[in-house]
Amino acid sequence: MISNEELHIVGESPLKGEVYISGAKNAALPILCAGLLTEEPIILNNVPELDDVKTILKLLEHLGAKTSKKNNQTIIQADTIHNTEAPYDLVKTMRASILVLGPLLARYGEARISLPGGCSIGQRPVDQHIKFLSALGAEIRMEQGFIIAKSKKLQGTVIKPDVVTVTGTENFMMAASLAKGTTIIENAACEPEITDLAHFLIQMGAKITGHGTRRIKIEGVNYLNGAKYVISPDRIEAGTFLCALATIGGCINLINVNPHEMTSTLHKLKEAGLEIEIGQNWLKCKMNKKPNAVNINTSEYPGLATDMQAQFMAMNTVANGTSSITENIFENRYMHVPELRRMGADITIDGNQAIIRGVNKLYGTTVKATDLRASASLVIAALASKGKTIIESIYHLDRGYEKMEEKLRMLGANILRAPRKE
């Protein structure tokens, strides 16, 4: 059920203290789905407590897998799968549900997945998933809003998606791991979450090389075993806290981060004026002035992630100078702009480019969260605003940030969650 809660934030308190970064949502989701590839248990540490994770666990249970949580470990065992259908009710809330398609086809030879509906950040088609699972030998057709896929043993092949797709690459890697022969994925995504999934599949017995590059090679095996794995830290959550710091000022330490996966974000934050000390798995950061405006161009990893665009925009609204942001991955990822404008931001949009003229102050008001990262940008803007902001529809935030308001409160922010007043 969608939560009817809102955040109340009184801005202008600098951030100070230490924050522990949770496991990465975008690594946890495909790794949980990879549990379908074996009858043996998989045991995962550091799975974040998020609504998207709850949705994928619900979906795995719907398919017949056993899921449990013990001592901070999430355990999945897919030895009793009795169903290969992902219904609309589960898929509509989270497009990453498409990640069960590859594993179901590879291990059970069939899948019936509801087509994900529209999405506020763009059309987000799944044509590449379908085209290349077909190239592996699956017969796939559309019927009444469902992807219906069947296959005998999948056969390795060479695939080259027309666009770099993260969940697409993950679906191909999972399916090809149990295919006959060798699969090469050209034009593969090389996001750190792909590498995380590859490491996990290798622990399960898969033969994968080239992950982290544009060319991944997978030699299919007949059987995958259970495995234990620790989900890597969430680079987007870490980047979100640092954008908040650069916007509001103060001094924070991030614990449990992989700084080498955050190079583009850290580079931009340095340009904005953030002082950064980099450790092996920590970051110590300080900001004691107004940020400098920075230009942003989103692109595939190792470029600046589209998932950081909205947070940088929030920072730029109160920065010294004018900046431009160009969104190159999704065609409608500026849903936060009208809400930021309502708080006093000066932003104009022309196609996929936004021009942001830094203002002296933002002012608290009531705003509505429209998607996950847009919600994070509104939180950052609210923390920098004069007076009180109420952010409605925060269920978007709960999809991808673990205990965000608790973590911010520990850093000294004046933020609380409240039931929505009718």
Ligand code: UD1
């Ligand atoms: C993943 C991330 C999301 C991130 C995005 C881009 C997960 C669960 N989600 O989403 O947080 O914002 O990568 O880094 O990991 N495309 C097609 N056809 C397809 C697939 C994709 O045209 O079959 C297009 C998309 O519309 C988009 C681009 O390719 O324009 C990249 O999308 P993709 O990398 O697939 O995004 P997701 O994997 O859905």
